[in-house]
Amino acid sequence: MNVRLRWVNSTPGLNQLPLASTSVEARVSTALPWTEINRVPVPAAELLIENVEPGDWIYRAMEIDTAGMMSARSNEVTVNVAGPVVNVPPTGVGTSLTATVEP
Amino acid sequence: MNALGVLMIVTLNWVNPTQNTDGSALPPASITATRVEYGTCVGAAFGTKAGEWTQAGNPNTTQSPDLPAGTWCFRAYSKTAAAESLASNVAQKLVPLVPNPPGMLTVQQDLTAWSIVISLDRVAQIPVGTVAVGTVCDTTQRVGDRYVVPRSAVTFAGSVRPQVVLASCS
Numbered sequence: 363m364n365v366r367l368r369w370v371n372s373t374p375g376l377n378q379l380p381l382a383s384t385s386v387e388a389r390v391s392t393a394l395p396w397t398e399i400n401r402v403p404v405p406a407a408e409l410l411i412e413n414v415e416p417g418d419w420i421y422r423a424m425e426i427d428t429a430g431m432m433s434a435r436s437n438e439v440t441v442n443v444a445g446p447v448v449n450v451p452p453t454g455v456g457t458s459l460t461a462t463v464e465p
Numbered sequence: 466m467n468a469l470g471v472l473m474i475v476t477l478n479w480v481n482p483t484q485n486t487d488g489s490a491l492p493p494a495s496i497t498a499t500r501v502e503y504g505t506c507v508g509a510a511f512g513t514k515a516g517e518w519t520q521a522g523n524p525n526t527t528q529s530p531d532l533p534a535g536t537w538c539f540r541a542y543s544k545t546a547a548a549e550s551l552a553s554n555v556a557q558k559l560v561p562l563v564p565n566p567p568g569m570l571t572v573q574q575d576l577t578a579w580s581i582v583i584s585l586d587r588v589a590q591i592p593v594g595t596v597a598v599g600t601v602c603d604t605t606q607r608v609g610d611r612y613v614v615p616r617s618a619v620t621f622a623g624s625v626r627p628q629v630v631l632a633s634c635s
Contacts, residue, residue, distance in 0.1 A: 386584070388582060388591055389591065389592075390580075390591065390592075390593050390621075390622065390623035390624070390625040391593075391594075391622035391623035391625075393623075394592045394593070394594075394622050394623070395592065397582075397589060397590070397591040397592065398589065399582045399584055399587070399589040399591065400584045400585055400586075400587045400589065401587075402585070409584050409585060410584060410585065411582060411583070411584040412583045412584065413583060414582075415580060415625050415626070415627040415628070416624075416625070416626075417623060417624035417625030417626060418623055418624045418625065419625065
């Protein structure tokens with residue numbers, strides 16, 4: 363499964379430098395540290411993560427200006443990536459089987 | 466030389482003759498082949514012939530068959546349609562013994578288990594849990610400075626349980 367992250371880049375104010383990129387971080391548990399998985403150049407505002415392993419992933423992003431200064435962190439989004447569909451046998455007719463005698 | 470298992474290929478170069486032994490001109494196209502003998506060495510001299518091969522045409526380079534470790538001597542003969550030259554000088558090459566890789570590479574200090582994340586133009590490694598100390602690493606599968614370890618040795622911190630898990634090994 364793939365995961366596509368999208369965000370809205372901010373517009374720099376008068377005392378802010380132009381944006382350079384967006385740092386995207388991920389982790390798989392709150393007990394583990396964040397890891398930067400990519401740095402997306404502005405003006406792009408999405409990132410496709412391919413062949414994501416099943417389970418819960420947590421993502422966040424930060425903007426980086428042309429001087430390398432980083433913004434505050436974005437909200438965190440949790441994505442549950444489903445595992446592959448496993449086909450199981452049919453349920454069966456159970457005890458619904460009956461017989462009647464017909465003339 | 467190109468490594469091929471414990472065998473190696475030796476590349477030989479030479480300068481083709483431009484004259485016959487009587488001083489007359491020998492056009493390059495007159496050289497039909499170069500025969501190369503290889504064998505043992507006695508000091509810097511050619512010892513016992515072990516084999517030969519022929520390089521057709523008039524190039525000035527050729528490659529040996531796969532040769533096992535040892536010191537090999539080579540000599541070459543220029544051939545025309547009519548005759549073969551005397552032997553060239555002797556070239557010598559050491560084909561070194563190649564040691565086996567180290568065994569029993571295990572996880573010892575950094576016990577973090579890592580998974581691979583691919584996005585756009587980048588591959589990143591992200592922690593997914595911990596590996597039991599002493600876990601034996603798969604030395605045939607390496608990504609950067611980490612090796613594949615068995616999933617059964619990993620304690621996953623979240624619900625992500627990747628098929629391939631990496632760890633630092635020493």
